[in-house]
Amino acid sequence: MENEFLTIDDVAQNLRVTRQTVSRYIKDKELNAVKISKSYRISTDDFKDFLNKNATVDEPSVSYLRRTKNCSLDYRDKADEFEILFSYVNGDFSPIERNHNQEENRYIFGDNYFVLKKLLDTHKGKIDLVYIDPPFGTGSDFNSINDETVYSDKIVDSEFLEFLRKRLFLLRELLSGEGSIYLHIDKKIGHYVKIIMDEVFGYRNFINDITRIKCNPKNFARNAYGNYSDMILYYAKNRDRQIWHNIREPMNEEKREELFPKKHPKYGYYTTHPIHAPGKTIDGDTGMEWKGLYPPKGRHWRYSREVLTDLDNRGLIEWSETxxxxxxxxxxxxxxxxxxDVWEFKDKGLSYVDYPTQKNxxxxxxIILNSSNESSIVLECFCGSGSTLKSAFRLNRKFIGIDNSAHSLDVVRKTFKRDNVECNFYQYISKD
Structure with missing residues (x-):
């Protein structure tokens, strides 16, 4: 961005104001500008200073970083990336409860910003998968079944975005070269978060915006479409190297009846396909006579005559009455x-879960099967109920979970003991 200049039109477009308004900012010395030839130019640094002085906490503005082709959100008190990554934290992990002798499979109680910075000392470039379900910036409290407030969601708008942005930079450094991150977020703020993710991971490493159907259709009286979905933003550390197993969705009974309606006495349910395909061969095996038949005009056998004979001998050719x-x-x-990229995984009711924001x-x-290996470390830094850790454990992955809620710590210790999940529990202790 150094030594790069914007025109008055560029600034007006970014701010969504008229050229006259920008000229007034310059005249009133609110916005620094230099005269080059006969026109005013505004340096990108001066423009950023103007945005920082004038942005409100509630309304982040969007600017376009032309050099990187990424968008960036500009708002008050936005920290520098260098400051986030290289500021020093003085603290350590103190054991709460040890249940096994492995280095991983740990839950750390504490502010995830400080915990993630401390983990950079030992785990930089070692995490293959991050799934996070951060507070959505709704300004709400979430209660347990006995109405105890267990999860507070009070930071909103740009304060929330900067809270999240700082942690995303740290998570990026923890990810391995083959790693990826799935960020689960509400649509009210998700599109701002997408711009933050582009800034941190690079727009090129964006893979999918997944729509998750979270509940049954709603019939609210408001003048709007029903809201029964949220979003999962999926990014790779490096999209050319990411772990990807292409786990496929199994066929259900309804689809089986539609696609494979017939039943074979030996092989079970089936359907049939033509044994010929478009295109004519010249002097080739697939254009010659088989069982007294030739391919229809302009077509050829899809398989060699030897393969067709083998299929027929095994009862895998169906002959019609004609x-x-x-x-x-x-x-x-x-x-x-x-x-x-549309997934239906509905949340269970509060009476059926251990924690109010627990995910399916x-x-x-x-996510874990598609984007990690059995040797991988899976990290969730808004741990809540520990469902991500439990799923990773069942699938023979290692895990690290982080949360600063005492209720989360109590729930995870109780449910992990109940479900035989091996986990050591630590607390981050500041030495300042």
């Missing part, structure tokens, strides 16, 4: 469906 052969395709050989464990398992 003598038309078709290949039998078995439901048992179906590899499942490519997972799309099938959703967590899909």
């Amino acid at each position: 003598g038309n052969p078709r290949k039998i395709v078995l439901a048992s050989e179906h590899k499942g469906f490519k997972v799309q 464990e099938n959703l967590l398992e899909r």
Whole structure:
């Protein structure tokens, strides 16, 4: 951004004001400008200073970083990346309860900003997967089934965005070169968070904006469409190297009945496909006679005659009453469906969960299976109920969880003991 200049039109477009308004800012010396030839130019540094002086806490503004092609949110008290990454924290992890002798599989009680900075000493570049479900900036409290306030969501707007941005920079440094992050967020603020994610991870490393259906359709009386979904932003540390297992969605019974309606006495449910395909071959095996038949005009056998004979001998060619052969395709050989970017994983009611913001464990398992290996470390720094850690443990991954809620600590200790999840518990202690 150094030595780069904006025109009055550039500034007006960024601020969504008229050229006359920008000229007035310059005349009133609210915005520094220099005259180059016959036109005023504003340096990007001066423009950023202007934004910092005039942005409000509640309304972050968007500017375009032309050199990186990324967008950036500008708001008051936005910290410098260098300051976030290299400021020193003086603290350590003190054991609360040890249940195994492994280095990983740990829950750390404390402010996740300080915990993440401390983890950089030992885990920089070692985390393969981050899933986070941060507070959504709604200004609400979340209560347990007995109405105890267990999770407070009071930071809002740009204060929330900067709170999250600082932690995202630290998480980026903890991610391995093959790592990825899934950030679960409410749509009210999610599109601002997308710009923060582009700034931290780079727009090129954006993979998906996943829509998660969280509940049944609503019928509120307000003048708007029903809100029954939230979003998961998925980024890679390096999209060319990320761990990706392409776990497919299994076929359910309804889909099986639609796609494989017939039943074979030996092979089970099936459907049939033509054994010929478009295109004519010249002097090729797939254009020659098989079982007294030739391919239809302008087509060729999809398989060699040897393969067709083998399929027929194994009972995998179905002959119609008119003598038309078709290949039998078995439901048992179906590899499942490519997972799309709309997921239906509904939250359970409060009476069925251990923690008020607890997420569906099938959703967590899909993410963990797709984006980590059995040797991977999975990290969740807004740990809540510990569902992410529990899912990672069941799938033979290592985990690190962080939360500063005493209720979270109590719930995780209780449920992990109940479910035989091996975990050591620590507290971050500041030495300042």
